[in-house]
Amino acid sequence: MVPDNSEAFQPKIVAFLCKWCSSAGSDLAGVSRMQYASNAVPITVNCSGGVSPLYIISAFSKGADGVLVSGCHPGDCHYMEGNYQARRKIYLLQKLVTFMGVEPERFQMSWVSAAEGAKYAKVMDEFTEQIRRLGPQTKLKARR
């Protein structure tokens, strides 16, 4: 059940999805007509390991309230080890953004396989709700 949040704060979220697992998982959620929050706009990349930390910082500077990176489960990466690389980079970046004053919860990695449509929908709902509770992100947003 999607709660009625029409009056609530609508966070801007970007979700980097790897093509082989998480994007396929989002397709399965679609085929299964699972309903979830529409805030996160997906950007499909080949591999979560190809998501540069700069993309995340850039997303925050462009006004994202939350950024999600979703890849294949550990050990299941289509590119052998990309998701491990992503995990290491994201762990470090999380420390960095925390140091910069951004709540670490605004930036998360998840593992969603091609068979996990329901998990994809759940991750989207939970992450959106998490960001909604945190409110707008202003620390890294470019002041233009």
Added chain:
Amino acid sequence: MAKRTGVFVCHCGSNIAATVDCAKVAAELGKEETVVFSDDHVYMCSEPGQSAVANAIKDNKLDSVVISCCTPNLHEKTFRDVAQAAGISGFQCEIANIREQCAWVHKDKAEGTEKAIKISRSAVRRVRHNESLEPIKIPVTRRAMVVGGGIAGIQCALDLANAGLDVVLVEKQATIGGHMLQLSETFPTLDCSQCIISPKMVEVSKNPKVELMVYSEVQEVSGYVGNFKVKVLKKPTYVDPESCKICDDCASVCPTVVTNEYEHGLSQRRSIFIPYAQAIPATYTLDIEHCLGLNPIACGKCADACEAGAIDYDMQPKVVEVEVGAIVVATGFKLYGQDKMHEYGYGKFPDVLDGLQFERLLSASGPTGGQVLRPSDHKVPKSVVFIQCAGSRDPAEHCSWCSKICCMYTAKHAMLYKHHVPDGQSFIFYIDIRSGGKGYEEFVHRAVEQDDVMYLRGKVSRLYEEAGKLKVQGVDTISGQLVEIDADMVVLALAMEPSDGTAEIAKTLKIGLDKDGFLAEGHPKLKPVESVTAGIYLAGAAQGPKDIPETVSQASAAAAKVIGLLSKETLAHAPTVARVIPNLCTGCDMCVQACPYDAIKLSAAGKAQVNDVLCVGCGACSATCLRAAIEVRNTTPRQVYDMLTAALGG
């Protein structure tokens, strides 16, 4: 020069249009700086839709297109081909997924429209910097590997070999044939299973195009479609197949007694054994797990007994590297676990059997020589209860899926039982009878009408032993009555599971599993024999429960796919690979280390250099480079930044 992009928004009937205002999306996208044409269409993928794209490209001198429609997995190729045919590079076409990732998962039209605009705009911003690329041509290794030597693998290997391709058939066990060899007779024709698979086994073993690797396992796979490198572990059998005369002298002196897997636990074998007389390859195998030890001081009886000198304790495991262009995975099924079916006394009462054990009892080559006898006291059972859906269709306790073949083989079991024991009575507890298939429905009727099989619609609630009888209690939901049967034997139609090692081989080959652990097909309807990885195909029950005719069909279908793939001299490799910007590169070596494919090397001048054929475009290098000196074509950092802006509403 500025791009001239065309945007096409698909309604997909009402699939997208119900939640997304497609005309508004087209209008909004029309305001983009580079968009010179935008329109919406009821079905973009239809012939008129495709023509609309082709005509717009020509009429408006478009150099790039964005199609806002379903997932790129479905129609990216369709529209890239359209673009190519209309005279622009297929890589100037990008798909914005506004169906699976938007229209189907949201209800509110305003929200859906807003998100669809963001997704589509992000694709437009990306295509703004797309390059026109030509596919990279790579040579193909015209050899295929089939993993699994059951009926699926055998059929597939034969089809491939008969088409003139070299085939490597890898089997984990010491002999090929798989489960089909354990069956007595097959529904609905009741032909003898051995009689129909044995000729195929002989054929595959004699075919000069087929290299048989038994007692072997796939260890490691590298490479890509058309050019895989597979490391196969050949386990030592400690018997030289060339010298072995199959005289049985070794087994008759072996002091260890082990449960016979081939007879599904109904008989014993020795540590040195041949599963059955007609095994292919015809040779003994020493099962090191149960052998007293390879040291002649420990035992050594078999080697002493072997006059041919075929036994070699010094045989070592060997890793062989094989180069193949395609791989077919046909690793089969196993029956749902013995340890999990306590409610029916499976594993506790010796006369509660599973379907494969009953097959062995019915089989002329089985442990009882084809007589139906109770394992406990070797008496002929006069009343047998068959329980269908033992583990299947039970999401609360066991497997959620229907194992598909049990209705038919249970009818067959009851029928054959009556043929073996004419004064016996069989009962079948069932939920539904699923007898879809040519001649299947008639077969079930024959069981009821000619062989007096009593069908009881309901589940068994209790099974216990009393005075040498198995008491089976259940409800006949048609008459609404409680039923209690004194049975001499109970046969469980256990659920079918993927065989042991399926998850491991899936991981090794980087192909997915579905939620039940079977191998995942590329698309449930349109790619039923392809895996998600190019060049790797699926056949048989490893992909989902299926009977013999279906397995054989899928095996031949997989073979046809492989033949198609390997019929070409070269394969097209996606040109969306990494590119180095030399004047930014400092030769720090970080991308070299990040690349999982060894596709990057440092040149003599100390700059990174990409091998286009090895590169798969994952982007690990680009995400690691501190100076943005390496990027993946058509997914460059600049493009991603532009997509981010669009995704965030800018």
